[in-house]
Amino acid sequence: MELLCEGLGVDKERLKEMNFQEGRTMVAHYYPYCPQPDLTVGIASHTDPGVLTILLQDQRGGLQVKRGEEWVDVKPVPGALVINIGDILQIISNDEYKSVEHRVFANASREPRISFAVFFNSSDRDSLYGPLSDLISPEKPAHFRQFSYTEYMRRFFTKELDGKILGKLLHRLSGTTE
Numbered sequence: 001m002e003l004l005c006e007g008l009g010v011d012k013e014r015l016k017e018m019n020f021q022e023g024r025t026m027v028a029h030y031y032p033y034c035p036q037p038d039l040t041v042g043i044a045s046h047t048d049p050g051v052l053t054i055l056l057q058d059q060r061g062g063l064q065v066k067r068g069e070e071w072v073d074v075k076p077v078p079g080a081l082v083i084n085i086g087d088i089l090q091i092i093s094n095d096e097y098k099s100v101e102h103r104v105f106a107n108a109s110r111e112p113r114i115s116f117a118v119f120f121n122s123s124d125r126d127s128l129y130g131p132l133s134d135l136i137s138p139e140k141p142a143h144f145r146q147f148s149y150t151e152y153m154r155r156f157f158t159k160e161l162d163g164k165i166l167g168k169l170l171h172r173l174s175g176t177t178e
């Protein structure tokens, strides 16, 4: 978190106040062998809703991230952690950081695929979030409106996972703010 604040040039107390460490959740994923991997997916394309995700994947592979219009394999490296930027970081950084769209193929290998993710989310569900005031200026107005985490998660879970939903939900510049 301190590195993030340094990168953004904002006071580290600003992120501490948001209690993202306390709102962390760990999830274990188990992808069983899929005999017809061309007919389905492991996890459909999505961005993670929180601030950051730390992910440990095993050696089977299958995780991809979207770079521009291209899907790129995230090759498993023993002992390496994958850090994903989530939607909330994109919002509070006023688009300085972009959340990453990713997906997982169905597991074609006979052995199950296992991954562990730690999601850093807000623990304070009712406070209002939006771009940090230090990052807003006449040259760079707020790209997102204010919202509570409860509102954001309700919208996240009532939409199907379909690529990047954040722009459609809260982005002021896209013309589709709901």
Ligand SMILES: O=C(O)CCC(=O)C(=O)O
Pocket: 027, 029, 043, 048, 055, 057, 063, 102, 104, 115, 117
């Ligand atoms: O299993 C993986 O490698 C990715 C899991 C994931 O994207 C998620 O839990 O949000």
Ligand SMILES: [Fe+2]
Pocket: 046, 047, 048, 102
């Ligand atoms: Fe994810």
